[in-house]
Amino acid sequence: MTGHQSLSLADAANLSRAPIDVTAVLDHLIQEADAAAATSIGFPGAVDLDYAEVMTRLGNRLWNNIGDPADLGGVAHTRVLERAVIAWVADTLAMPRDDRWGYVTTGGTEGNLSALYTAHHRHPTARIYYSTAAHYSLPKIVRMLGARGVVVNADASGEMDYAHLAAQVGRRRRWPAIVVATAGTTLTEAVDDTTSIRAVLDGHQANGHLHVDAALSGIPLALDGRLRLDDDSGISSIAISGHKFLGVPTPCGVVLIRDSARHTASRVTYTATLDTTITGSRCGLAAALLWHTIATHGHEGHRWRATQARRLAAYTVDQLNAAGWPAWRHPHAFTVVLPTPPEQVRKKWLLATDGATSHLICMPGVTHGQVDAFVADLTAIAPPRPIPRPWQRPHHQTKTHESC
Template sequence: MTDTPTLAEVVDLGRGQIDVDAVLRQLVDRADTAAPTSIGFPGAVDLDHTEVMARLGRRLWNNIGDPATDPGGAAHTKALERAVIAWVAETLAMPADDRWGYVTTGGTEGNLAALHAAHRRHPRAVAYHSTAAHYSIPKILDILGVRRIPVHAHPDGELDYDHLAAQIRRRPTRAAIVVATAGTTMTEAVDDTDRIHAILAPHAPGGHLHVDAALSGVPLALDGRLRLDHTSGIDSIAISGHKFFGTPTPCGVVLIRAGIRTPGGHVTYTDTVDTTITGSRCGLAAALLWHAIATHGREGHRWRVSEARHLAGYAVDQLTAAGWPAWRHPHAFTVVLDTPPEQVRKKWLLATDGPMSHVICMPGVTKGQIDALVADIRAAAHPTPAASLPRPRLPVTPQAVR
């Protein structure tokens, strides 16, 4: 009896005849097997996108060019894309006369589009970003050739505003591009953009305030705690689509003030305006986002936020009762815990950074999964109460974005 071939063996396109069905089946089986213990990275699993995939998944939907200009032919979903942009912008209280955006491939492209616009606006600017910022931020600034200054973050992940102010004061003749984060990678901390705006406001050369809100943007907007109204001082924001909305393809939304967006030229042969980073864009992603919003609405998504936060609170309680240090920000789906023993991490997909790990109680994660994780930690170690983790500074309040 022969062993079942590995995936690496059966996908080799140089092997001759390939059992395509077996390859696809192995991919799905592998993902299905891992799903119950994959709770360390953000991706909601409670929304059913089957209808969209069944109806639209058999053809190319190309939303090439600016969302406002429809290309030739009918195989695009720009009407849905415009509706998604409007819904997200309205949820963020962004004025209708001062907004522009599009559906992206994810948070990184959204950050790139926004920071590209900021760089064109202030070509000599210096960029400031937290040491807790997503890894895409320094990468993007390096690609754009923007000088960047890392700013300290507190142990709980929030930006050190005194250090930011001091760094900006050191460069009084250079405009400042500041990247805030609404939901840092490891702790889901939220930077206070009111405080950042107050630092930027008197800076004579001006500046640009961008918010990387990949994970927490929509939940905080539904709370009313993240707003892009005229008083917010926020110039752009990037949000992920496949995290909170759980779409089966990476995607996102970027919103930029209309007056500072990157201008684009008309492309004759596509009859569109080239204002986006990628040109050709996935129309299926826009349809998936539209479907998720249309079938649940704001109240349905508020309920999803509430349930996920309740589960995160339950996870902290259960871990703490087991003697394993854990905490969370009050608004967060993310539960930070001491890194579990190796045998636990081999079974459970947890995000780990040295002594710190986290689980993310995204919509669709269950109490049963949390209970099973806690039971495995109990079995693998002899936890005792400890204070080894960085914890939120007191008093603990929801980190308001404004």
């Protein structure tokens, strides 16, 4: 393979057969990513932060935080930074200092798995409740754990239907309940009300575990003081993605679990650490990247980023409405929901689509210029027939996929 013109990455076999122009392949990947970035407004990765200092200085070594981050034994690598990240996120969420534990994960999915594995270990007969708007990792994790899942309706705005949750929990009083609330659903960024969920659990005396999947919105809502894991919250665990709001350039995340909700783990002689995490080897570079953005921006810097992104989302809704496109957003959200545009627009702007509805996400780093260009593309085609706002529509009539 020589010049960029003739380079095709479509056939993986080409890429493992000598002679290979490695530089050309890497350049090609970068060019493709750069070209896509200009119109990439459908997925929730912030692109405003600069991680070059960490990548340049640490990017060429192995940083492997094997074992429990609180463990001082074994190979330290970046575990001291990992502990700082856990402390910062837990403090931001007002989690009690004497009842917290966590680690840097590969992402929101591993965080959900770790928390639900812990909850299920303590309550092996529990039913796991999650809404129709929950992330696709939830049913998969329920299957992995060999647990029984119960799907709860969500309304058209993506928020859990608490009356339906109460009915579902009420039908299964014999078994403990593990409930997954979502703080920032994948499609509409709806936030389930953990106070209402806690009231359902307390009302039915269905002891168990309340987990929050806060992949996207965990940090911004915590910075607002709207998501707290203090004693009054009744929340036992939370999972957050690191490559979404914090824009870390490698998939990662944080899971936090109340110490009192955990079970004991075994000590591994060979690594000289406690085996408390889902994976054995763990990415110490991710911990360093997360620590870097916390250390360089702090609470104020990240709060400012969230405010700017929400302002852009509000502007986007106004512009789309003015162009005849009935867009809407939740007041806290970066996500703007609109009727699904024609394919050429969807594909160009990499919109996330679910049938008649699509979204774009005004993550930090998305610009007014990108929004204006997107709105101009939509203005060039006929606007759709108005669709009712979620609060004017009937609730989803979703089937309950319960296994008991």
